[in-house]
Amino acid sequence: MVTVSELVLDCRELSTSEINRALRAAADGTVARIVQPRGRHNLAVGLQNRLTVTIDGNAGYFVGGLCDGPDVTVDGFVGWSLGENLMSGTIRVRGNASECAGASAHGGLVVIEGDASSRAGISLKGGTVAVAGDVGHMSGFMAQAGTILVGGDAGESLGDSLYEAVVYVAGKVRSLGADARFEDLTDVDVAAVRELVEAAGFDHVDAERVTKVASARQLYNFDALKDQRY
């Protein structure tokens, strides 16, 4: 039997680089706790190992950004660009997240138990962003691939210039952005939402009663077989 001892990292004593270096050096399976974050930016960034990291309080920008593997939980609220460019792993925020949550995430799951501000899931590239509450304006802007689930309401211009990403909203949509449209739910959609609701722990979302928003495909050309040069 392996005894798991908790790695405790105190923001009052350590620089952000020291904290992230200590996390990177930790063995897979390590349980780490970052205490006294007080809005510190760039915590738990760029980790490629399989850790469980808890941030014990409110954190700043880019929490969990560029990670490829760990499970990060924030017991508080976070600033801009939570999980920016996430590759794999999970990030869970017990409170609210500011702007650009899950920006450009290629993979992994970002769960926000409170609200997310504007531009949630901007430029999403294959990751999943699940918000229990509301999201602000321009959420899903230019999202290329992946899934956004909104348990509450969505602000103005949802899904503006969407590519292949899909947005599901349990509440109301204030307005759609350019080239976004409502689509009928298919069985595949319902199954995907049900799975996501379970993973996120969103008891309040009924997978059969969400609204689907996807690209109307008028702003870009989908035909990969056409004679195009990129």
Next chain:
Amino acid sequence: MCGIVGIHLKTPGLESRLGELMVPMLGALAVRGPDSTGIAVYRRDVPADRLKFSLQAQGDRVDWDTLADHMGEGATVRVAGDSAVLVTPSAAPDVLAAIPPGVRVVGWGRAIEVVKDVGDAATVSERYGIAEVAGYQGIGHTRMATESAVTTEHSHPFAPGADLAFVHNGSFSNHATIRRRLALEGVRFETDNDSEVAARFVARQVEEGKDLGDALRMVLKTFDGFFTLLVANEDQFAVVRDSFACKPLVVAETPEYVAVASEYVALGDLPGIARARVFEPMPEELHVWSR
């Protein structure tokens, strides 16, 4: 980028600690604006018939006592390094007209005192002893210049009217048009800074009788660009963000104070912050606190 901080005290308990609370806030946002730092603090420490003028020497040393002697009966001066606060019973237009060349007025009114300078938060805070300053509210700025030169004149706060102070994070795109319009109406500018245009626009709105809330509504109607603004006068403390909320702002409110900052990291050490209601203003959403 730039950093904005402010505290508006609702009760007198923390007034003696205002500067002590604001220096670490400015320090936390020094990375957002390492070029220049400035602060406007408000305190009523002179009789009601006196005005305070925050003055700065523009180059050569200024003999502040001699300057005070030339400012009429009853004028006194409080000196701190290359800056001074002139306290006088004379009317504002008379004082402003009598300020000699080589001295710059960076703010004036019954309660306001302004210091601003080139340098990062730690340097400027130390140079002007900001940590020792008391007051009932204050607004501060750490500047990363994007639109105009790095000089003391170009730094924030801009304080172009009685007890008015204005700090801005962002950039206005139609400031030249509005500058020309205001210039035709007789408004004079000290710099080519875009924020100065908006500050003088607000000052003009206030002179016409608007409160800060209505003045900022006019900014929303008139100005194009990116902005989070924090504006204060003797009785009010107000914030607004542009239509896209391009620039950040976090507000923390407790029964004792309202504190605002570009980033929560500047608020995390304030007393009672764990019990504060923390929120981000929505786009075009005005928040005004009055005394």
